[in-house]
Amino acid sequence: MGARANSPRWEIAYKFPAARGITKLNGITVQVGRTGVLTPVAELEPINIGGVLVSRATLHNADEIARLGVQVGDKVTVQRAGDVIPQIVNVAEKGENSEPYVFPDVCPVCGGAVVRESGMVAYRCVNSLSCPAQIRGELEHFVSRHAFDIEGLGARQIELFVNLGWIKAPADIFTLIEKHGEELMNMDGFGAKSVSNLTDSINRARNIDLHRLIYAIGIPDVGEVTAKILAREFGAIENLRNAGSWKLEKIDGIGEVMADEIVSFFHDEHSMQALDNLLKHINIKNPVKVSVENNILKDKRVVLTGTLSKYTRDAAKEILENLGARVSGSVSSKTDIVIAGVEAGSKLTDAQKLGITIWSEEDFDNAIGER
Ligand SMILES: [Zn+2]
16 A cells, blocks of 8 residues: 555546455345435445455435345345445345345334435435434534534534534534533533633634635535635625525536525525524624626726735735726726735836825725725
């Protein structure tokens, strides 16, 4: 495994060779994710594939089980490639006493009804409000690195706090220490030091970038990239909340299905109650307001020169372009505005000679609504 930096180019194609092995399918269990989707998991007789002991593989969904024709007791071909979850490729040998698998019609975690939405492959537990698997999954997503990034609050702690009834929704995280700090201090595996660390990381998370918030609240299908697009496009959570699907669909990277998901999320009473409760505990750092309409920078030719204290050249350029301005590298009689930072050079002199409007960084701040 060594000498990666020196490995010849042609080896790259073989970096993750798929390895296969044949083993017995001992059983099928079902996991419930944060959106309530039931995912069948193959419980395998442990087998060494390419140096890794594999005892579970994904079966994706009920259709996949039917397609493979796989039954508990069969011998199956398992494939493992790189870091991807191992999967079952085919049935290698029918078992003598293999039994057909019946997909559960109730949630294995909460006993709630299971439905298959029309046109969807997945079965879902309908108990989104009270299914512990969904609540845990939602909270784990909420505290994850690209969301609120709360160190010291991992899957284990979340399970514990959910079971104790201390955390039922994201907002409860921000009152956890206030309400249960003392009990926590005396709990096994905690103590003063870890409670103090947890307090710090929860407090840090109170200041949250808008795109992280959008990602964290778990709108179906909205990942990090989409969250960033939405944050930039809407500039504030309230604007996104009130957006109609027609407006969402016009945005590059948002399709019709996703627009509908977003709108129905923001029309869901439970989700909005949870969001309102959460908003009481956090300060959202909104991206620089982007209002293309009526902005004085719209269609203006702008030149940046010198160093700005709050923005890198790229960031300033992005803001200007988002506001509809055209940023160019050199000053001419067609230039409308020159934004001059510290140590502005010949471009500033040129602008002065041509009588072009010159802005300081403060003028720029005012124009984009930053203070
Ligand atoms: Zn459930």
